[in-house]
Amino acid sequence: MRLFAILLLLPACLLGPVAGWAQSAEAAFRWPDGKRAAVSLSFDDARASQVDTGQAVLARLDARATFYVVPVHVEAKLAGWKRLVAAGHEIGNHSVRHPCTGNFEWSREAALEDYTLERMRQELLEGNRRLEQMLGVTPVTFAYPCGQTFVGRGRATQSYVPLVAELFLAGRGWLDETPNDPTFHDPAQVSGMSMDGKDFPEVKTLVENAREAGQWLVLAGHEIGHSGPQTTRIEMLERLVPFLQDPNNRIWFETVEAVARYLKRHRQE
Ligand SMILES: [Zn+2]
Numbered sequence: 009m010r011l012f013a014i015l016l017l018l019p020a021c022l023l024g025p026v027a028g029w030a031q032s033a034e035a036a037f038r039w040p041d042g043k044r045a046a047v048s049l050s051f052d053d054a055r056a057s058q059v060d061t062g063q064a065v066l067a068r069l070d071a072r073a074t075f076y077v078v079p080v081h082v083e084a085k086l087a088g089w090k091r092l093v094a095a096g097h098e099i100g101n102h103s104v105r106h107p108c109t110g111n112f113e114w115s116r117e118a119a120l121e122d123y124t125l126e127r128m129r130q131e132l133l134e135g136n137r138r139l140e141q142m143l144g145v146t147p148v149t150f151a152y153p154c155g156q157t158f159v160g161r162g163r164a165t166q167s168y169v170p171l172v173a174e175l176f177l178a179g180r181g182w183l184d185e186t187p188n189d190p191t192f193h194d195p196a197q198v199s200g201m202s203m204d205g206k207d208f209p210e211v212k213t214l215v216e217n218a219r220e221a222g223q224w225l226v227l228a229g230h231e232i233g234h235s236g237p238q239t240t241r242i243e244m245l246e247r248l249v250p251f252l253q254d255p256n257n258r259i260w261f262e263t264v265e266a267v268a269r270y271l272k273r274h275r276q277e
Contacts, residue, residue, distance in 0.1 A: 037191050037222075037274060043260040045219040046190075046267045047252055048226045049073040050180060050200065051240070052102060052151055054081035055231050059088030062232030065242050067095060069249040074264040076102035076151035076180070079138040086142060093143050098263040101135045101147040101176065108154035115154075123159035128168050132175055148177045149264045151228070155182030155200065172196050178268040180226055187214075187223035190271055198264070200228040204238050208247040215251070219259065224267055 039046060051058050054077035066073060075097055082089045093099060107128075110119030132150070140146050150172050157169050172179035173196035184199030193199070203211055211227065218225035229240030252261040260267070 044258045046224040046260040048264045050228045052076045057231040059085045071249045074098040076100040098265045100149040104131050104135045106153045121161045150176040151180040169196050187218040187225040200226045203227040203229045208244045
């Protein structure tokens with residue numbers, strides 16, 4: 009009988025504080041205007057199709073996105089990029105040379121294994137300077153090329169996350185597997201989940217799961233078109249954006265910068 013009583017008490021003792029903590033954390037954080045989750049759209053590299061095709065698609069859908077751009081590609085289609093800025097899209101930093109692991113042969117000349125933190129610092133500052141000159145905006149968020157966050161190799165490997173934390177409001181990853189918990193996530197390592205090649209039902213499931221958990225889902229893509237590799241489908245965007253904009257779905261649809269600023273204010277309160 010005594011053992012039975014102890015067993016009955018045990019769950020209450022163990023679960024009580026945990027449940028209480030979860031409730032208070034939830035009570036302390038609210039997405040704006042009764043929203044239940046946040047979703048941001050982001051596109052990387054300043055690919056030509058973002059200007060040639062994506063710009064018109066996003067304008068027609070009245071959607072604003074975050075573009076993580078490489079300056080040399082902005083230069084190649086400067087007038088188009090100026091129009092994207094004028095339309096209210098966010099321009100973020102994506103480095104100058106797009107350094108990734110040298111295991112990608114195209115990245116061998118700018119291999120993270122051969123980088124130092126100082127070289128990365130200079131490159132990120134140069135990226136900001138060039139974008140300021142060309143577009144008149146200063147990037148406040150960053151996306152890690154290839155989602156990789158290291159420089160160097162072996163025992164000399166270092167993380168450049170602290171550098172991104174110093175220079176930017178937020179740093180987005182790539183090919184992550186979970187959205188961001190608004191009260192726990194590290195703004196210097198905002199997860200980015202791929203929307204390339206996905207159809208609307210697949211992305212809708214990601215959005216609904218994020219809403220269920222009250223999270224911030226940052227979707228990331230490359231080309232914008234009907235088909236092809238590393239391509240966010242126009243048909244998917246044409247169904248996703250109205251879904252995100254529908255007030256009944258209670259999604260806060262904003263740029264990475266806007267959501268990151270909101271979360272920063274919340275952390276400071
Ligand atoms: Zn990239």
